[in-house]
Amino acid sequence: MAAVVFRHFHHCVPLLLPAPHSLPSLSPLCSIPLPSSRPRTRAFSVSSSSSHASSPMDHSQKFMEFPFVSAPHRDLMVDLVSMIETRLDSQLGPDTLPPDVKYYHNQSGTAQGTLHSRSGLSSSKVDFILGSWLHCNLPTGGALNITSISAYLKASTDAPNFLIELIRSSPTSLVLILDLPPRKDLILHSEYLKTFYEDTRLDSLRQTLFKLPEVQLYFSPQLFIRCVISPTAIVIKIDTDAAGAGRIEEIIKDHISSAAKEALRIWLDQCACGERTVGEEERTYLEKRDELIKKRTIEIDLEKSLPRLFGPDVANRVIGVLREIYAV
Amino acid sequence: MAAVVFRHFHHCVPLLLPAPHSLPSLSPLCSIPLPSSRPRTRAFSVSSSSSHASSPMDHSQKFMEFPFVSAPHRDLMVDLVSMIETRLDSQLGPDTLPPDVKYYHNQSGTAQGTLHSRSGLSSSKVDFILGSWLHCNLPTGGALNITSISAYLKASTDAPNFLIELIRSSPTSLVLILDLPPRKDLILHSEYLKTFYEDTRLDSLRQTLFKLPEVQLYFSPQLFIRCVISPTAIVIKIDTDAAGAGRIEEIIKDHISSAAKEALRIWLDQCACGERTVGEEERTYLEKRDELIKKRTIEIDLEKSLPRLFGPDVANRVIGVLREIYAV
Numbered sequence: 001m002a003a004v005v006f007r008h009f010h011h012c013v014p015l016l017l018p019a020p021h022s023l024p025s026l027s028p029l030c031s032i033p034l035p036s037s038r039p040r041t042r043a044f045s046v047s048s049s050s051s052h053a054s055s056p057m058d059h060s061q062k063f064m065e066f067p068f069v070s071a072p073h074r075d076l077m078v079d080l081v082s083m084i085e086t087r088l089d090s091q092l093g094p095d096t097l098p099p100d101v102k103y104y105h106n107q108s109g110t111a112q113g114t115l116h117s118r119s120g121l122s123s124s125k126v127d128f129i130l131g132s133w134l135h136c137n138l139p140t141g142g143a144l145n146i147t148s149i150s151a152y153l154k155a156s157t158d159a160p161n162f163l164i165e166l167i168r169s170s171p172t173s174l175v176l177i178l179d180l181p182p183r184k185d186l187i188l189h190s191e192y193l194k195t196f197y198e199d200t201r202l203d204s205l206r207q208t209l210f211k212l213p214e215v216q217l218y219f220s221p222q223l224f225i226r227c228v229i230s231p232t233a234i235v236i237k238i239d240t241d242a243a244g245a246g247r248i249e250e251i252i253k254d255h256i257s258s259a260a261k262e263a264l265r266i267w268l269d270q271c272a273c274g275e276r277t278v279g280e281e282e283r284t285y286l287e288k289r290d291e292l293i294k295k296r297t298i299e300i301d302l303e304k305s306l307p308r309l310f311g312p313d314v315a316n317r318v319i320g321v322l323r324e325i326y327a328v
Numbered sequence: 329m330a331a332v333v334f335r336h337f338h339h340c341v342p343l344l345l346p347a348p349h350s351l352p353s354l355s356p357l358c359s360i361p362l363p364s365s366r367p368r369t370r371a372f373s374v375s376s377s378s379s380h381a382s383s384p385m386d387h388s389q390k391f392m393e394f395p396f397v398s399a400p401h402r403d404l405m406v407d408l409v410s411m412i413e414t415r416l417d418s419q420l421g422p423d424t425l426p427p428d429v430k431y432y433h434n435q436s437g438t439a440q441g442t443l444h445s446r447s448g449l450s451s452s453k454v455d456f457i458l459g460s461w462l463h464c465n466l467p468t469g470g471a472l473n474i475t476s477i478s479a480y481l482k483a484s485t486d487a488p489n490f491l492i493e494l495i496r497s498s499p500t501s502l503v504l505i506l507d508l509p510p511r512k513d514l515i516l517h518s519e520y521l522k523t524f525y526e527d528t529r530l531d532s533l534r535q536t537l538f539k540l541p542e543v544q545l546y547f548s549p550q551l552f553i554r555c556v557i558s559p560t561a562i563v564i565k566i567d568t569d570a571a572g573a574g575r576i577e578e579i580i581k582d583h584i585s586s587a588a589k590e591a592l593r594i595w596l597d598q599c600a601c602g603e604r605t606v607g608e609e610e611r612t613y614l615e616k617r618d619e620l621i622k623k624r625t626i627e628i629d630l631e632k633s634l635p636r637l638f639g640p641d642v643a644n645r646v647i648g649v650l651r652e653i654y655a656v
Contacts, residue, residue, distance in 0.1 A: 185513035231554035
């Protein structure tokens with residue numbers, strides 16, 4: 001997540017939300033019907049006190065609950081996290097985030113989020129894994145739900161990172177970003193393009209999704225974000241106004257799930273666990289390029305959107321921790 | 329053109345054409361009705377003799393005739409060439425291409441093409457301008473028509489190049505590529521992204537075209553081509569099966585024409601005639617990156633498609649001249 005989760009807030013938030021001071025104190029939360037296949041344990045009961053976020057409650061598992069999204073959506077996210085953690089478990093340290101960053105919310109309780117992070121051990125090529133969900137009540141009566149997972153590699157490999165993000169601003173709409181963002185200029189490095197994007201046949205996943213009549217391309221309003229993604233990136237918008245919310249859940253279950261798992265499998269095999277040789281000069285180049293992307297991601301997304309949703313104190317706390325993880 | 333013109337041949341040709349040895353000798357040519365606003369002077373009369381291409385006939389103006397496309401399509405191309413040549417005339421040398429490259433055709437006369445090129449004088453930032461049209465009869469009875477203009481700058485500036493290409497494989501379909509392809513990695517050079525793509529508001533042209541219900545995104549099957557374009561590139565496919573050919577011509581006249589002229593105006597003002605400082609190290613980087621793009625373009629497009637359409641002799645002649653222009 002995190003930085004990733006908010007990439008599109010600048011787009012969604014101004015349209016959907018009034019300024020924070022005028023946010024209505026809506027409750028109960030959870031506006032999307034949950035045809036739940038998993039029990040909603042620890043169902044959310046928010047306190048309007050800001051002390052809630054730093055209470056001694058155990059929020060260590062809250063990220064994996066994905067309590068506000070549909071069963072197919074939650075199942076997909078849980079499966080992807082499990083795939084990563086099963087395969088890379090021995091390479092990853094524990095999630096040591098402070099409780100009030102693992103789970104945070106705004107004063108009125110209309111917005112809440114989680115952050116999950118595990119760093120790669122010194123022997124691993126994985127720099128860190130980030131996961132997140134975010135839920136925000138909308139003045140219109142609906143809710144915005146964003147879930148994401150991202151995985152960043154160290155400069156000891158030049159292999160691509162991994163990213164998935166699902167953004168729901170209504171039960172009949174979905175924006176999906178699924179990509180292995182490259183870490184090099186693909187014009188200068190044609191072998192890299194061939195190895196990670198042509199030979200892996202990643203584009204076939206995009207082609208398959210584009211056969212669905214509901215699928216449209218989504219253009220991020222931020223040109224920088226369009227530059228970060230690969231030529232096989234799946235960046236799509238699905239609207240099923242006519243067929244309703246059921247169709248979106250069907251698409252997640254029958255199409256997006258398999259595409260996301262296949263992309264992740266390719267990333268785990270070829271990138272996180274693949275062998276690549278990186279010279280000293282190239283390592284410096286990768287460090288610089290990686291850092292620029294992380295910095296711009298925080299500037300473009302988090303610093304504009306988080307304060308609006310959560311107020312400056314919570315936003316500063318979460319962004320501060322993310323800057324530490326990102327080392328920027 | 330040229331290299332540019334053929335970018336999508338690998339996609340179109342296998343679908344539309346049998347292998348050259350089985351090409352039917354179709355005639356007459358010109359399958360698209362021409363609601364002509366300009367007289368079709370020097371109407372095409374092809375000789376099946378291969379000596380035709382090297383005959384003493386004057387082909388110097390053939391490029392500007394665009395004899396096989398509709399009036400709105402031809403008017404657009406002529407206007408764009410005129411805009412470039414009017415603005416840059418004092419910076420450009422004459423078109424010195426040999427006659428049998430200025431105009432060329434296959435033995436059976438079912439495929440013909442033109443090439444127009446002017447190099448920038450030593451004082452100019454323009455490296456060269458290329459224009460082209462290509463016409464090819466299809467075994468199905470229709471015709472493939474491709475017209476393009478591209479403009480490349482020298483390494484004394486890092487400003488983007490210019491590119492427009494219109495591909496018609498039937499009277500009711502059009503693929504348009506309109507872009508200022510960047511010459512640097514936009515992740516590493518955020519000032520470049522801001523100057524040429526954000527501040528110029530190039531994306532508003534794309535947004536306007538995407539408001540038309542007939543407009544869809546076009547994905548080049550070649551990932552490399554997707555990497556070459558900018559984040560504001562207009563790469564679209566328009567199908568008007570229901571409304572027929574008239575609607576495509578209306579879209580070219582009312583929408584594509586203004587977008588293309590505005591993009592070209594931005595390129596002329598900000599890129600071809602803008603002031604940029606380029607250091608020695610950066611110059612070496614630009615030369616390398618420019619060269620890689622030109623080389624790959626020839627490999628991917630021309631070397632695969634031209635021999636199929638024109639036979640090896642004509643293809644080698646045209647590609648040889650393009651290699652000289654491209655200096656690769």
